[in-house]
Amino acid sequence: MYIGSTDTRGLMHCLWEIIDNAVDEALAGFGDRIEVTLDADGSVQVVDHARGIPVDREPRTGLSGVEVVFTKLHAGGKFGAGSYNAAGGLHGVGASVVNALSARLDVEVDRDGATYGMSFRRGTPGTFAGPGPDAAFTPGGSLQKLRRARKGASGTRIRYWPDRQIFTPDAGLDLEQLTGRARQTSFLVPGLSLVITDARSGEPVTEEHRHDGGISEFCEFLAPDASLTDVVRLQGRDTFTETVPMLDDESGALHPTDVERTLEVDVALRWGTGYDTVTRSFVNIIATPKGGTHVTGFERAVTRTVVKVLEGTRLLRSGEEVTKEDALEGLTSVVTVRLDEPQFEGQTKEVLGTPAASRIVAKVVEGELKQFLTSTRREEKAQARSVLEKVVSASRARVQARSAREAQRRKNALESSTLPAALADCRSTSTERSELFIVEGESAMGTAKLARNSEFQALLPIRGKILNVQRASVGDMLKNKECAQIIQVVGAGSGRTFDLDAARYGKIIFMADADSDGAHIRCLLATLFFRYMRPLVDAGRVFTAVPPLHRFEITNPRKGQDRYVYTYSDVEYQRKAAELTKKGIRFSEPQRYKGLGEMDADQLAETTMNPRHRSLRRITVDDAAAAERTFEVLMGDEVAPRKDFIVQGAYRLDAERIDA
Known part of the structure; x- marks a missing residue:
């Protein structure tokens, strides 16, 4: 659970945990040198010259600090509330996990003028009769005072042999990964030397990494292109309140x-002449290769700041827009944050989950970056101008490339014979503007053709209820005429091969009657899109139309007053009727729409299709796992969970709404 796997990745993660403990001491201002040695007998040694793990009880x-650190989870200083933190240590959960996964672990501590030592076998303290993990082992024992230490000496020496009963036979320590990690850490902790020695075969090979330039130097090292700007440092700090469980x-x-x-927050960034975006993110010098809230806040802030500054210039033409990809094109950045007890998504610490990080990073980056982009100093002003011109150029190139793809895709689709004859396509070649209405019933389709704006609104009729794809196989789904037509018209494939960029329409809108059957049809359509065209739902491009339920006709409308008033729910109907009566406005018996086909084209356009007046409900997925469960309960093969769902919700049902 803690190291992620038992292959090379997990083996390397154990080493990272021990090294990170030593680096934590350097971050706290203790020790400026860490030595890592890969020995020929399969062991690893990590030596630091910091304070040394506490040895007092x-x-x-009732255990020594060393034994607590190497045998108790969450006992280290990283976990804040523990008493070990009060003793001054900074070691965390990693040491005890590595110990439990080691056939042998020896630790020596120089502290308070003496050298203390202790050994463990698979997390159990004891004594070995000789060298190596295969020596006879006697359980029991505690931290021992071995000898007097050299005057002024302090630090920790850890040597461990990974347990080969746990790790796979082909798992091995990767020198290239270790060297890369050491180089990366030396950038993140200026003044810290990391010495890597590989003594596994023949003559030991030693390499030392030290970079006093910090993340500014790291940013230059990572950049794949020529520079457009100097490295810019964005630094700041803020506080937030977090609710945590505390033990009484x-x-x-x-x-x-x-x-x-x-x-x-400490960020180093620079724009280059190339097109690639390179971002490295860290939390307390722990790499977060999959990003997290700090990266989200950084990217949002860069985009927002660039857009705001561009609005104050004449570089952008009317109608042009800048996206995140435009703002980040050619950007190399190193994003680091430091905070106590960060929340990670998983113990392997690849994604930061602390919610407040997004807001604070965005606030710092916006303020600092705006100063650079609006600077009046000659050199910075010229660099900022180059950045803004590059962003605008990237925006225009993106739009041109997309227009070319859309024109070709639309041409190919229209010329092919795969599009169903029932489709009433639109004339526009702009994917962002175009809309596809999936219309229930032939009668509604006829009215919708007259009501639509054929410039950008396309119509596809379906006859009644489509196949429930939650129960059906992929083969059955593709054989179903209605499902196949919808997938063909959308034009982006289905399942794993679905390509969001290939979708022919910017919005997909379900238009069904405002009754229980219409709700069922919308649910079936939502199931199809959620299961086989999920990226459209995730991108917020799937909607349901909201047709009216009632129409009031004002008998004698005053000047400027609408003759017809529509309501969209029973509650709104009752409120509107009471309002009109109170104001003394006379109206004929309200009309109750049972289907879309009852409306004429003008009414359908005004209430449901015209973007100026209509209401749409966007279908979103806030919690993917919960959505999966909901679809399985409502539409899946198992009847019992659906029955329980209906029974549990029955008491909330308004009996008068049952259409029977």
Whole structure:
């Protein structure tokens, strides 16, 4: 669970945990040199010259600080509330996990003028009769004082042999990964030397990494192109309140407690002449290769700031827009944040989940980057102008490329014989502007043809209820005429091969009657799109139309007053009727629409299709796992869960709404 896997990746993660503990000490200002040695017998040694792990007794457990660190989860200083933190240590959960996954682990600590030592086998303290993990082992024992330490010496030496009963036979320590990690850390902690020695075969090979330039130097190192700007540093800090469970010493219960945290932001970035975007992100010098809230806040802030600054210039033409991809084109950046007890999505720490990081990083980046882009200093002003011109150029190139693709795709689609004859396509070649209405019933289709704007609104009729694809196989779904036609018309494929950029329409709109059958049809369509065209739903491009339920006809409308008033729910109908009566406005018996076909073209256009007056409901997926479960309950093969769902919700049902 803690290292992610038992292959090379997991083996390397164990090493990262031990190295990171030593780096934490350097970050705190203790020690400026870490030595890592890969030995020929399969062991790994990590040596630091920091304070050394505390050796005094921890009052709650009665164990030495060393034994607590290497045998207890969440006992280290990284976890804030533990008593070990009060003793001054900074080691966390990683040491105990590595110990449990090691056939042997030896630790020596120089502290308070003495050298202390202790050994473990698969997390159990004890004594080995000789060198190596195969020596006879006697369980039991505690931290021992071995000898006097050199005057002024302090630090920790850890040597461990990974347990080959746990890790796969082909798992091995990757020197290239280790070297890359050491180089990366030396950039993130200026003044820290990391010495890597590979003694696994023949003559030991040693390599030392030290970079005093910090993340500015790292940014230059990562950049794949010639520079358009100098490296810009964006730094700041802010506080936020986080609710965390705290253990009550008296009751032994956990209580939610508000804790004020400080988050420090340090970003180095520079734009280059190329087109690739390179971003490296870190939390407390831990790499987050899959990003997280800090990267989200950074990218949003860069885009927003560039757009705001461009609005104050004449570089953008009317109607032109800048997207995130335009603003980040050619950008190389290193995003680092530091905070106590960060929340990661998973113990392997690849994604930061702390919500406040997004807001604070965005705030810092916006303020600092705006100063650079609006600077009046000659050199910075010229560089900022180059950046803005590059962003505008990227925006125009994107639009031109997209227009060319859309024109060709539309041409190919229209010339092919695969599009169904029932499709009433639109004339526009702009995907962003075009809309596809999936219309229930032939009668509604006839009215919709007269009501639509054929410039950008396309219509596809379906006859009644389509196949429930939650129960059907892929083969059955593709054989179904209605489903196949919808997939063909959308034009982006289905399932794993679905290509969002190939979709022919910017909006997909379900238009069905405002009754229970219409709701069922919308549910079936939503199931089809969620299961086989999910990226459209994720992108927020799938909607349902909202047709009216009632129409009031004002008997004697005053000047400027609409003759017809529409309502979209029973509650709104009752409120509107009461309002008109109170105002003394006379109206004929309200009309109750049972279907779209009852409306004429003008009414359908005014209430449901005209973008100026209509209402649309966007179909979104806030929680993918919950959505999967909901679709399975409502539309899946298992009847019992659906029955339980209906029974549990029955008491909330208004009996008068049952269409029977």
